[in-house]
Amino acid sequence: MFPVDDGTVTESIELSSPADVLDALEHPDLVPPPPAAVLGTGAVALLRSRMARFSSGSSHTCRRRSVESAIDRIDLARLAGHAVEETRAALAEGVVDPDGLARRVPTRALARSLAVDHRHLAATAAAVDSIAAAIGRGIPVDGETDGRCRWLLDLLDDHPDGGVAALSLLYQNRDATAALLRSVLAAEPGGRSEPAIAGTVRVATGPVSIGSVHLDAGDPVRLRFTTPDQEFGAGPHRCPGAAMASCIVQAIRSVLDDQGIDDQ
Secondary structure, three states, X not given: OOOOOOOOOOOOEEEOOHHHHHHHHHOOXXXXXXXXXXHOOOHHHHXXXXXXXXOOHHHHHHHHHHHHHHHHOOOHHHHHHHHHHHHHHHHHOOXXXXXXXXXXXXXXXXXXXXXXXXXXXXXXXXXXXXXXXXXXXXXXXXXXXXXXXXXXXXXXXXXXXXXXXXXXXXXXXXXXXXXXXXXXXXXXXOOOOOOOOOEEEEEEOOOEEEOOEEEOOOOEEEEEOOOHHHOOOOHHHOXXXXXXXXXXXXXXXXXXXHOOOOOO
């Protein structure tokens, strides 16, 4: 999956050297790309425009603070418990493949930690899937996806840090945690040799030089992660939810190990 969380930039320069990628992630003149045209102008497009993940400057600082506050409210022990319960429920229903578990467990476990009622877990997971497909993978937005987005924002509206911050957690958790889970379950004994997330995209706001690469304003650059320690990023957009992702993945893996399920 490349890029992750960055729309549909199709042509760009690529950086893969760990040093160059780090410099790019920390460069103030390299920012998240603009929204893809397929998002339209409805609820999904509005959500993206208000998310810290795709902001820069002072608006990013304020929005990220809300996301970090929402993360701080998550009890990791309870989150792990939710992930264990959701994994056991999935296995009981015959969902044993890594992709199936990755699609289901992270979103439902985190939604429960955000106080989403059990009656709404399936609809929440479906809404997050649709939103992630649109914003992160460039799938055209239709009326159903915009409707799901509006419904989920309304459902999360009472969150102390706001519905956008809460939905941002679910959105970023959806693909990042799923990718980490797939990577862990597919790893050879002894640990992962590949990063869970392939990379990200940035766009230059002015002339930028990274190593031997020179960018003009408006030029996109793909940052390809080549080692596992890069996958949560760096700089102002470094993933604030790494501990949550690891907590969920470890909980899922513990259930599989306890039940003796071969996940290779």
